[in-house]
Amino acid sequence: MGEKCYCRTRRSDLPLPMRCVDFQNAIERRREHTARAVSMGDIRSFFGGGGGAPKKPSADAAAAAKPSSPPAAKKSAPAKPSDDATPMDLTGDDDVVDLTATATKTSTTPKASPAPAKRKLPEATTDADANAPAKTTTPKKPKTTTPKSTPKKPKTTASASKSKKAPGEKKPIPAPPGYPKREDELKFSVIDVSKPWGFGGGTEMAGPPNKGRKPAPRGPDGCLEGCTFVVSGVLDSLERDEAEDFIKRHGGKVTSAVSGKTTYLLVGMDCGKSKYAKAKSVGTPLMDEDGLFAMVEALAEEAAKNPVKTEVEMKPADGVEAKPEIVPAAAAKKPAPSAAAAAAAAPSQAAAAAAGAASRPKKAEDTPLWVNKYKPSQPAQLIGNGKNIADLRKFLQTWDALHGKDGTAKDMKGKDKPMKAVLISGPPGIGKSSAASIISKQLGFEVTEVNASDTRGKSSNDIRDGVGGKSSNAVREMVTNKAMSFFGGPPKKTVLIMDEVDGMSGGDRGGVMELINCIKISKIPIICICNDKYNQKLKSLQNYVLDMPFSRPTKGQIVKRMLLIAEQEGIQMNEAAMEALIETTNNDIRLIINQLQMRRLTKQSFAYDDIKSLAKKDIDMGPFTAVDKLCAPDANRLTVTERLNLVFQDSDIIPLFIQENYVQYRPYAAKNDVERLQLLSAAATSISEGDVMNKSIRAKQNWGLMPYANIVSSVMPASTMRGSREVFGLHPGERNFNRFPSWLGKNSTHGKNKRLLQEVHSHAMTSEGFKADAASLREYYLPLLKLLTTRPMKSAALGGKEKEGIPEAMATMDAYCLTRQDWESIQDVTKLKGNGPLFADAALGIPTAVKSAFTRECNDKGRVVHSGILTQEAKRGRKRGAAAVADDDDEEEGDGGSDGEGEGEDGLPKKPKISAKRLAAIGFVAKDDGKKKPAAKKKAAPKKKKDAK
């Protein structure tokens, strides 16, 4: 209570930092939406005032409402015991509205939504008046149907779809009187894109103002069937997905884009301009949430009034009427599925009743899995991938002509040469194996299948393996077709199906190689099947097979057949429910059938809501999806634990993703640029603190810190910055998706540069003049060295006599014992990203001819550069020439630390000056070939250094 008062005073007297708003919201939960509405009002007025003439009158209203509303909330609140339940709050809101928008507000039903009324035009009526007949004379609504007609039946659906051809007449189901309303009566607004960029302009930023306040009516199942909705903007009380659920639950369809087939455009605040424009152009009626509710309510009442009638009508009417109507309906594009669904729905009731009695005993005797029961047996029953199936058929049909005894394939060369095998690839459960075996059987092939449950290693020549039945030998024998014509008569046509070739692993040593060999010598067609054709194991196989990627069948392709199965098994299901099921299973036909079978065990219907609660197929989501979810504007709907689990998907990379992308989010919590910067700073702090924790985890093996580190490095910044993503337009064509962490690439470049620098450093250390660490080498020496070794060879300096500069450059290099490779390394290591002469590539101006002359010169036999890296070569060489150098203990000068290391290990005494030949003899000197790691040694280094000086 204390906090509450505290918060309230604070809210009124200063524009609160957003976090604080958050805090208070939660403390006084029931006030939440009021606060949000107020802050949204603030946002609107902020930009409504600044950004030119506000286009929508509603923004004006909001702006006008704004000054009065916070005091109203303040005033009304202390007056009431704030511990009261929701109704009290509603009245509190009513106060706000009364002060701001309409004094004429009459509605007291909980359904009425007072708060957004602020955004209405003052003359806008609330839905209490909505049913007044006066409103039915809107131009938009051709009042043809009456609420009397029974809710959603195939009849109405079909007739509606017929009438659809007449433009403007899109009323498949009876809307309650007064709906759809005239556009200016609806509670909605269109995003004003002409407005300059600003906060609060995003579509999905605000939650529904009346979330949870309005009881959503529950209509009869499938009452919206045949209707297609498009949802746009922020609805009054439903979240977007809630609204979609609501529609689908009642059998309606939700699509994402407005088209001629769309029945209604469900609009809310800030709905998309393009959708709105499109709806106008094709004449799709608009509808707001209240309208939708009213419609469903009306349908529910209707169903309640004459339940018997509907029931009766449903059965005979469907049976009889649906039939003749399907024929014309099927001709029309859209209604075909729904008609089929209706047809399916009708007998299902009877079937369900019968099934209880009839199918149970039958099942007890013969209980195949449905997957097998409904396995396609005809090519026509295969779902989707028509082109691939046709290709496969063609492949099998022409195989003999191409690859048989007198096949024509031998004469073909190059790309045109047909492959002897196919590789079918695609996700599980889409009918790859089915397609392969059905097509083969249909074409009269005898199918032999080898799959991952068989060992498929390399075949062996050992006779015992062959007799003992090593399956690879059997396969090999089979494909070479020796035994086939043994019994005389025409040889049987056979085909080998190699299933799950990506499953060759572990014991299947040499399996893929063996498969390739089989393909080469095969006299029969081979069909390989796999899930992931990009699997590393299958890389070599790719060159010997015809690629045939199967894709997941679309919803539309699956839905019909699945409904048929559901009907046959006595499960009541409508199209929307089936589509939801298909979605949850990720278009995996086999899994759908499995789920149906599970369901049938206990229930005889499968409604939309049941599917929502169904177990989803668990597939690890990638980091992209996880980060999208973390940073989404509505991420606060997930609990902290859920978000933490998202990070745990891959706690190495997700923090990097956040770090890469957090700047791009326009925080939902920020009201202006200053606040945005504050939030950015908070997020950056979190990220850096998370880094500290991560460091502690790795350095001290303190894995218990992991959850904290994940929260601080990912969940906190994401929760601070959550909002809609935007691009700043710095890079043309930049796409508004989360980027892959560039740190990874940069880190790898960093590592490479470091390695190169070490190498250059170790060479330089062998020269006597250089004594510094690698960092100073890079910082103080290399910039100059780069110039000294490139400028002499540039035409600008020498005017066509660049080659004369080579010795000069080489002298510098020799002074530091640098190889040709080091020269490249220097260019790489000192490269900086940027514009201007400082960042230009120093080697750029060197003509190619000079460069190659330079390389030649460097590779010249006489030139040997000292290096201490090649201990390995040294040892090998020493072994080879051990006898020759056994007595040579006068080698090696003690110059250079790194050199000393290699030498010291070998316990060789060190002495200054040694001839290159001698070094070469022990294999210690390699030529500086300018390509490989510097294999070279010094001889002349100290000498030449002197020369250079």
Next chain:
Amino acid sequence: MATAASKNSTLPWVEKYRPTKIDEIVGNADAVERLAAMAATGNVPNLIFSGPPGIGKTTSILCLAHTLLGPAYKDAVLELNASDDRGIDVVRNKIKMFAQKKVTLPPGRHKIVLLDEADSMTSAAQQAMRRTMEIYSNTTRFALACNASEKIIEPIQSRCAIVRFTRLSDQEVLERVMKVVEKEEVPYVPDGLEAVVFTADGDMRQALNNLQATHSGFGYVNQENVFKVCDQPHPQVISDMLTHCLRGNVDDAYDRIKFLYAAGFSAMDIIGTVYRVTKNFNSEAMPEFVKLEFIREIGFMHMRVGDGVNSLLQMAGLCAKLCKVVECAKAGILR
């Protein structure tokens, strides 16, 4: 099983009271109902049971298999768990052989391969299993139990109906615990059982184990003894502490921490409990951003304790910092 077990008093209660019939299974009513239906019709699809430990996955599978096969259980069930070798060779030989084996069963019954802890099978072994599941589905069905169903490769998931098990509600755990208490004649006070249920967090196995441990250790189940056995700082104390922090009462919060510290809990234990309680704290009382800030502070505390600085002073510092977070939030000051 239970009848044989009840004679044997040394058996862990978890085993002794493991349900043997499907209708004895506690919780997950929907899933169990379906299992009962399967047992009645005999038509079992390939199944994946997934869910956290201790909620009856393995028990359900065993019950189902026993109910379906009865006396033929021995011959018609191949049970493999993570303690068995389940490499690719076993899948190719043992499982495939079993699938091919002919066992006389009543009509409509199938042999069953039970793979417990299937998420620990290598993906190669799972690959080798997929076609076997299909080809021999006329005679053999598979039932897999796992904690993390995403570890099961997608093709196997596609071949199975997935049954998700959820944590048991406290009520469900309590009911079963009460039954056991009655049968074993354990002396108890109600808040002791409450503590047992609380520490179990929906895990029946842990509830029974804790109960048995408390019983054999102290002979009397009350709250104090349970938390002694479980050796956990009492979450209610921590919860009180956090509530005081939310109100800005640093002294009261410190008293709670001091109490725990004096009771001999290590700093790490206390911190761990503070973290868990915070994470699951009622989000109405603790708004999200405060919760995150709290976790951040607790994280740094954890780091320091991990470095060996586990004094009471650090704990006091934590209390103060948590209070500060709340005060800053109220004043609208960003960190």
